[in-house]
Amino acid sequence: MAIIAVDLGGTKVASALMETDGSILFTEKNLLDRRSGEAVGELIVENIFAS
Numbered sequence: 222m223a224i225i226a227v228d229l230g231g232t233k234v235a236s237a238l239m240e241t242d243g244s245i246l247f248t249e250k251n252l253l254d255r256r257s258g259e260a261v262g263e264l265i266v267e268n269i270f271a272s
Contacts, residue, residue: 225269234261236268247271 223246228235231253238247249268256264 227265227268229261229265234264234268236265236271 222241224239224241226237226239233250233252235248235250237245237249239245249271251264251268253261253264
């Protein structure tokens with residue numbers, strides 16, 4: 222089973238696709254670039270589907 226992890230910070234969003242043993246299969250990072258609200262949500266979805 223794979224696990225999706227999302228880290229939403231003040232300046233960036235990072236996501237990772239990981240195995241249950243903690244091994245990382247894929248990572249993605251993007252700067253927020255003054256995004257807010259729905260635009261941040263869309264960026265999170267883009268990160269997850271990039272995985």
